[in-house]
Amino acid sequence: MIQNALHQSKQYLKEIVRPGDRVIDATxxxxxxxxxxxxxxxxxxxxxxxDIQEQAIAxxxxxxQEADVSSWCQVILDSHANLEKYIESPIRAVVFNxxxxxxxxxxxxxESTSTWQAIETALKWLEPGGRIxxxxxxxxxxxxxxxxALLNQVSTLPQEEVQVFHSAFLNQKNSPPELLVIEKKxx
Amino acid sequence: MIQNALHQSKQYLKEIVRPGDRVIDATxxxxxxxxxxxxxxxxxxxxxxxDIQEQAIAxxxxxxQEADVSSWCQVILDSHANLEKYIESPIRAVVFNxxxxxxxxxxxxxESTSTWQAIETALKWLEPGGRIxxxxxxxxxxxxxxxxALLNQVSTLPQEEVQVFHSAFLNQKNSPPELLVIEKKxx
Numbered sequence: 001m002i003q004n005a006l007h008q009s010k011q012y013l014k015e016i017v018r019p020g021d022r023v024i025d026a027t028x029x030x031x032x033x034x035x036x037x038x039x040x041x042x043x044x045x046x047x048x049x050x051d052i053q054e055q056a057i058a059x060x061x062x063x064x065q066e067a068d069v070s071s072w073c074q075v076i077l078d079s080h081a082n083l084e085k086y087i088e089s090p091i092r093a094v095v096f097n098x099x100x101x102x103x104x105x106x107x108x109x110x111e112s113t114s115t116w117q118a119i120e121t122a123l124k125w126l127e128p129g130g131r132i133x134x135x136x137x138x139x140x141x142x143x144x145x146x147x148x149a150l151l152n153q154v155s156t157l158p159q160e161e162v163q164v165f166h167s168a169f170l171n172q173k174n175s176p177p178e179l180l181v182i183e184k185k186x187x
Numbered sequence: 188m189i190q191n192a193l194h195q196s197k198q199y200l201k202e203i204v205r206p207g208d209r210v211i212d213a214t215x216x217x218x219x220x221x222x223x224x225x226x227x228x229x230x231x232x233x234x235x236x237x238d239i240q241e242q243a244i245a246x247x248x249x250x251x252q253e254a255d256v257s258s259w260c261q262v263i264l265d266s267h268a269n270l271e272k273y274i275e276s277p278i279r280a281v282v283f284n285x286x287x288x289x290x291x292x293x294x295x296x297x298e299s300t301s302t303w304q305a306i307e308t309a310l311k312w313l314e315p316g317g318r319i320x321x322x323x324x325x326x327x328x329x330x331x332x333x334x335x336a337l338l339n340q341v342s343t344l345p346q347e348e349v350q351v352f353h354s355a356f357l358n359q360k361n362s363p364p365e366l367l368v369i370e371k372k373x374x
Contacts, residue, residue, distance in 0.1 A: 002350050156358065163188065163358075165354065166357050167352065167355075170341055170353050171341065171351040172346045173346065
């Protein structure tokens with residue numbers, strides 16, 4: 001079986017994140033990716049995790065505590081649109097899950113304006129060889145709009161500076177998640 | 188660096204082709220993929236390679252002879268549209284490079300009708316877990332039409348029977364090759 005977007009996203013992170021790296025989970029949700037990143041960077045690394053929902057912050061904190069990795073993770077109740085306020089040094093990777101928090105109100109979804117702001121900030125601080133990995137859940141109406149806006153935007157990024165890779169399953173009903181990977185080129 | 192479509196195509200073949208398998212290079216071209224497949228299946232396997240240009244057949248035969256793998260490879264001067272005439276038992280993988288033969292006349296290109304016929308035949312004979320791996324070169328005008336026709340066609344394949352995976356680089360000029368992988372599901 002060809003791996004789904006979620007599995008592939010983890011693979012693309014694993015390939016480039018090393019112990020001691022500084023990384024970001026832009027959409028903490030239930031904290032699965034935050035924990036995944038925390039294990040990759042280890043106690044000499046640092047993870048910043050963002051979410052705009054208190055429920056997500058609580059779940060993420062609980063998950064990190066249970067895995068005993070909290071000491072090198074910071075869980076922040078704020079939009080990833082405000083990423084700039086929290087980054088002070090180069091980062092190795094950023095992960096986004098675009099869509100809604102599984103199990104929560106579907107009215108609260110990510111949206112393309114804040115996503116694009118976060119991506120622009122992330123690109124500024126990304127190390128050469130670093131990656132922004134985005135899983136796009138677009139089963140809902142606003143998700144389809146967000147998806148299209150994002151694909152248009154990333155298509156304009158300069159090829160001298162970044163690679164923009166997109167993958168999708170073409171013949172499935174129910175809009176399976178798609179994957180987007182933006183890698184900063186080494187100079 | 189995220190690997191380009193050509194490298195990724197080899198990876199998707201490598202993952203599932205085993206010694207002793209029967210495989211097909213639907214567009215032999217200069218024989219690079221034929222040789223790659225010949226090495227994967229080994230002398231207990233079998234490779235059928237097709238091309239409609241004598242120049243391609245000659246290059247492929249030469250390459251296979253030089254690598255001393257000819258005895259388990261059959262190089263056939265015919266269109267992959269006629270695949271049906273040559274297959275008698277299940278196959279593990281088929282590779283296509285859609286576009287024109289590098290270094291040859293650009294007027295001779297693959298086209299969507301024969302490609303689709305070949306894919307339909309291949310799907311009939313493909314083992315569960317087997318893959319059709321397609322690299323789409325679409326820098327030329329007819330290549331863009333062929334690409335779009337193919338993406339539309341594969342999107343209609345039944346999701347109960349096959350996975351259809353597509354990947355592309357979104358922000359590059361000069362239409363870099365795209366990748367399409369069709370995997371037959373296990374029952």
